Amino acid sequence: MQTKTHPEYLFNGSHDAGLSVLDRAFAYGDGVFRTLLVRHGIPVNWDLHHAKLRDDCECLKLDCPDEALILEDIKCLFNSDGFGVLKIVVSRGEGARGYAVPANIKPNRVVIRLPQPTYSAVNVDEGVKLFLCSIRLSKQPVLAGIKHLNRLENVMARMEWSDPDFIDGLLLDENGFVIEGTMSNVFARFGDKLLTPDLSQSGVAGVTRARILKMSDALDLDVKVQAFTLDQLFEADEVIICNTLFGAWQVRALSNRSWNKQMLASKIRTLLEG
């Protein structure tokens, strides 16, 4: 999954054009991105991903590229039978030196085709083990929730462990509240309540999290956003991590706490696939 690849990509629709060293995504992380699955040439849950891309662009006062142009890029990169991962990056565009956004700057869109990730069946069958990261996520309400390109906290967190037994790392804020995994969102079941952290100050509010938040009826659980601390998480009946690429996995171990295998992750996966 982490092998070095030279991917197929389109830069503003072109195979030939390339990134400038003055691109503001390179200079400042000034942009947003999306990662999603493509099956049979079709971007999965496209409406949700496109809506999130548009919302994230709006938060950064970026002009979101036309949906039609992105869909054309996808068609170009994936044939009608294509399977893989699609990454979309929208950068503020090419600037000069300095933080001020030049007048008439044009956003750049980069659409990248990457190989389908292969996850161990063990993650699905047995659940996963999380590493407890020591870095605490900062609070920034202006940027929280957005999948922007300022991801050094995730990078620093991911450097904390190398043991492949840990599938992801859990991130807390400075007050000990659970926020997310480095590459996933988190849900914790307490009796008939399924809670996911409040991401108004930190974290990325993913599309899969949003989908699970609408599953109250199907799961017969009260699924909602509600803050909880690490200590409270240890008291949860079940813990789930989710993202667009793998769906949902049960967390079986975190620090000294372990959980028995249960059925919620499997139910959620089925609903996500439905």
Add this chain to the structure above:
Amino acid sequence: MQTKTHPEYLFNGSHDAGLSVLDRAFAYGDGVFRTLLVRHGIPVNWDLHHAKLRDDCECLKLDCPDEALILEDIKCLFNSDGFGVLKIVVSRGEGARGYAVPANIKPNRVVIRLPQPTYSAVNVDEGVKLFLCSIRLSKQPVLAGIKHLNRLENVMARMEWSDPDFIDGLLLDENGFVIEGTMSNVFARFGDKLLTPDLSQSGVAGVTRARILKMSDALDLDVKVQAFTLDQLFEADEVIICNTLFGAWQVRALSNRSWNKQMLASKIRTLLEG
């Protein structure tokens, strides 16, 4: 100063190579940078800038490129009479998808020649006016002080004003402590004390700030790091902003507070040039 330019640059010493869309600086802002002046082909205060680049790389667990290679790049971009701005970007290198740093990844260095900025003489003669930004800087001790490529807070702050009368914007943290300008560090004189904010939680600790912190004897002031709030700043006798490109300017106005023209900024500029 903000005109669109297609600069001369070297990518790992080459004129021809270009950025990959999988470069982690583009994907995650995973890297650090420096901006400095070049005069007569010589990078000004090189030892300090190189030391800061090396320290910042170390904080992110990045291998800093060899000093000799960077100096060769500079020689290549600037002839012995060259004047201008030099920007050095060190990126983690080309990755795959995902935050984990691939084994044997090689950092990329990009060295860019940009035009000499032209600042109005009014800034020197009369001082400058600061905008008070509403975005509050987040606290992240793991990244504070480092001139890394995650600069969306500065970008969002810089978007808050367009009136060119404001030379920079002042940034506070969530508790109302003064941290820095979007492109400068701040000093405030209270009697015979010249204070600059503590940057252990937020902000970029610039080279010029470090140089001014060593000027106690020359200025006959007790120059030191000590936190102060916005309310305390309004009580200051003099306020100065500084960076590598312009040196030091007196702040004459911020919100409803104005300050008379005084001599400290001019003294500091002279010492910085010395």
